[in-house]
Amino acid sequence: METSTPRRAPAADAAAASSYVSMSPSPSHTPRSSTKAKRTLNNGAAIVASSPSPSPSLAKGGGGGGGVNIQVLLRCRPLNKEELSINTPVVITCNEQRREVSAAQNIANKQIDRTFVFDKVFGPKSKQQDVFNHAVVPLVGEVLDGYNCTIFAYGQTGTGKTYTMEGGGGKTQNGELPSDAGVIPRAVKRIFDILEAQSAEYSMKVSFLELYNEELTDLLAPEESKFSDDKSKKPMALMEDGKGGVFVRGLEEEVVSSASEIYKILERGSGKRKTAETFLNKQSSRSHSIFSITIHIKECTPEGEEMIKCGKLNLVDLAGSENISRSGARDGRAREAGEINKSLLTLGRVINTLVEHSGHIPYRDSKLTRLLRDSLGGKTKTCIIATIAPSVHCLDETLSTLDYAHRAKNIKNKPEVNQKMMKSALIKDLYFEMDRLKQELYAAREKNGIYIPGEQYLADEAEKKAMSEKLDRLELGLESKDKQLDELQGLYDSQKVLSADLSDKLQTLQKRMQETECALAVLEEKYMQANNTIKEKEYLIENLLKTEKVLVDEAHTLRTELENTTDDLSGLFSKLERKGKIEDANKNIVGHFHSQLTQDMNILHRNISTSVSQQESQLKVLEEEMQSFITSKGKLLEDFKIK
Numbered sequence: 241m242e243t244s245t246p247r248r249a250p251a252a253d254a255a256a257a258s259s260y261v262s263m264s265p266s267p268s269h270t271p272r273s274s275t276k277a278k279r280t281l282n283n284g285a286a287i288v289a290s291s292p293s294p295s296p297s298l299a300k301g302g303g304g305g306g307g308v309n310i311q312v313l314l315r316c317r318p319l320n321k322e323e324l325s326i327n328t329p330v331v332i333t334c335n336e337q338r339r340e341v342s343a344a345q346n347i348a349n350k351q352i353d354r355t356f357v358f359d360k361v362f363g364p365k366s367k368q369q370d371v372f373n374h375a376v377v378p379l380v381g382e383v384l385d386g387y388n389c390t391i392f393a394y395g396q397t398g399t400g401k402t403y404t405m406e407g408g409g410g411k412t413q414n415g416e417l418p419s420d421a422g423v424i425p426r427a428v429k430r431i432f433d434i435l436e437a438q439s440a441e442y443s444m445k446v447s448f449l450e451l452y453n454e455e456l457t458d459l460l461a462p463e464e465s466k467f468s469d470d471k472s473k474k475p476m477a478l479m480e481d482g483k484g485g486v487f488v489r490g491l492e493e494e495v496v497s498s499a500s501e502i503y504k505i506l507e508r509g510s511g512k513r514k515t516a517e518t519f520l521n522k523q524s525s526r527s528h529s530i531f532s533i534t535i536h537i538k539e540c541t542p543e544g545e546e547m548i549k550c551g552k553l554n555l556v557d558l559a560g561s562e563n564i565s566r567s568g569a570r571d572g573r574a575r576e577a578g579e580i581n582k583s584l585l586t587l588g589r590v591i592n593t594l595v596e597h598s599g600h601i602p603y604r605d606s607k608l609t610r611l612l613r614d615s616l617g618g619k620t621k622t623c624i625i626a627t628i629a630p631s632v633h634c635l636d637e638t639l640s641t642l643d644y645a646h647r648a649k650n651i652k653n654k655p656e657v658n659q660k661m662m663k664s665a666l667i668k669d670l671y672f673e674m675d676r677l678k679q680e681l682y683a684a685r686e687k688n689g690i691y692i693p694g695e696q697y698l699a700d701e702a703e704k705k706a707m708s709e710k711l712d713r714l715e716l717g718l719e720s721k722d723k724q725l726d727e728l729q730g731l732y733d734s735q736k737v738l739s740a741d742l743s744d745k746l747q748t749l750q751k752r753m754q755e756t757e758c759a760l761a762v763l764e765e766k767y768m769q770a771n772n773t774i775k776e777k778e779y780l781i782e783n784l785l786k787t788e789k790v791l792v793d794e795a796h797t798l799r800t801e802l803e804n805t806t807d808d809l810s811g812l813f814s815k816l817e818r819k820g821k822i823e824d825a826n827k828n829i830v831g832h833f834h835s836q837l838t839q840d841m842n843i844l845h846r847n848i849s850t851s852v853s854q855q856e857s858q859l860k861v862l863e864e865e866m867q868s869f870i871t872s873k874g875k876l877l878e879d880f881k882i883k
């Protein structure tokens with residue numbers, strides 16, 4: 241029966257029965273002691289064989305070809321109170337639209353701006369909800385689809401890694417998370433919301449690991465253990481799983497069935513993290529932490545076969561990348577900073593080697609890189625949230641974070657979905673494990689009286705006690721689950737009645753809906769007709785308006801032309817008037833000229849006739865004189881001849 245109440249699938253019981261946690265993508269379960277480790281390797285063979293090797297047919301998300309670049313997001317925190325009080329200059333500008341971050345640098349009195357582009361940029365005003373929506377929501381979906389996903393926060397101390405990952409934690413008000421809740425509580429809530437909306441049958445377990453001074457500790461281990469192996473104090477071993485992965489021996493995985501349970505676990509674990517006051521952060525996390533959520537979801541194949549899908553979300557809060565003197569780390573703190581830097585330096589070297597493809601990748605040089613191996617260049621889907629501060633005092637560290645994160649953008653992973661496991665095979669394994677435990681119990685009883693070293697006896701006793709307590713807890717859990725099942729059955733029956741009632745109502749509503757749909761269709765037809773008429777009218781109006789515009793333009797042209805013609809005509813008339821006047825004046829002049837000419841001509845005529853008569857008389861005189869001259873000359877000539 242499928243219900244919305246979280247139910248534990250057998251896989252969860254198997255997981256709960258073991259206490260080794262693999263950091264490898266495979267959902268393998270390993271027991272607490274070395275004997276148990278051996279057992280699980282045998283017993284877990286069915287699971288391990290089917291789970292770690294990802295099925296190429298099931299793989300999605302671009303595992304093929306060159307892989308998928310890991311996502312790198314950048315978040316810049318706002319100035320804090322101290323920085324504001326001393327008016328610290330801001331040297332970082334974020335352009336969220338263009339996904340750019342610019343750092344203003346002053347080198348030798350020259351202003352040099354460096355700009356970096358990321359997959360997403362969150363400025364100082366960004367909300368926790370924004371970061372969650374862009375960084376985590378898609379990955380939560382991938383986890384529920386059976387992928388392993390890792391989100392890790394990287395940045396200088398005091399830049400908001402813990403704020404981004406945990407924020408105000410999971411203190412809910414009226415079932416809602418506070419606005420400052422970070423990525424982890426929001427991811428938890430979303431996972432439960434989705435699973436419950438899908439009425440999925442699932443089981444979930446969480447682990448919380450701390451890496452401090454290259455030593456691993458379990459943040460979920462009980463504070464005081466009656467038994468010899470007090471894990472809260474004792475560092476834990478990181479072991480190779482023989483398949484290229486690693487697991488942390490003895491890491492507690494708590495089975496959870498509600499978001500509030502996880503919030504409590506988170507609060508408990510976070511409280512145990514090593515923190516200290518530094519110049520840059522009053523409550524600086526001095527360790528790296530990895531909070532992991534493993535989800536097993538039941539699915540049915542079309543053939544009715546029950547399968548278990550497994551996905552894992554690793555949420556990593558790294559310790560601050562820092563300069564020892566600037567961070568104010570002293571004495572023990574300096575060693576601490578050195579160790580933190582060792583892990584982060586190795587992380588940097590791993591990133592560089594991955595990006596430059598320059599041979600051997602030094603994963604093994606630090607525990608952090610061994611743990612994150614599958615998230616960097618492996619089969620996991622990874623997202624890095626790099627955090628920076630905007631103040632000028634942090635510029636060097638900010639640039640180093642920006643360079644680091646920008647380089648990490650080029651890392652390619654080949655995400656592959658975890659192969660689904662058959663539920664029947666899991667149950668078989670579980671029964672096998674129970675039988676084995678029973679046999680061990682009988683054998684242990686029968687061994688009464690045989691000598692074994694006291695230390696081993698105590699250890700075995702402690703383990704037996706822990707196991708029987710666990711068994712009791714499991715039985716109790718089973719009983720309560722049975723009760724829950726009964727309750728749910730009752731609920732189911734009442735729901736059935738309710739559903740019959742509702743289906744009647746649904747039918748009535750469907751009828752009404754059909755009628756409404758008919759009316760709607762008629763209305764839609766009318767609406768379409770009206771729309772067409774409106775369109776036609778609009779077309780006509782548009783054309784009319786166009787014609788009117790043309791006419792108005794033409795009228796304007798005509799009017800200007802008319803005005804020009806009127807001007808021309810009045811010019812012409814004034815010209816004609818002037819011409820008439822000139823003609824009249826010319827007439828007068830001509831008349832005057834004519835009479836003057838006549839007078840002058842008469843005078844000339846008279847003068848000429850006078851002159852002619854004078855000339856005639858003068859000619860006569862001249863003739864006479866000439867005659868007399870000739871006669872005189874002739875006389876003279878004759879005289880001369882005679883002489």
Ligand SMILES: Nc1ncnc2c1ncn2[C@@H]1O[C@H](COP(=O)(O)OP(=O)(O)OP(=O)(O)O)[C@@H](O)[C@H]1O
Pocket residue numbers: 316317318320364395396397398399400401402403404521523524525526558559560561627
């Ligand atoms: N985006 C933000 N908005 C508001 N306050 C922030 C933001 N980021 C960080 N802070 C505040 O700045 C302080 C330091 O943040 P936080 O402890 O998360 O830094 P951190 O990077 O985890 O430092 P460390 O590496 O030392 O642990 C906290 O008081 C936190 O509330």
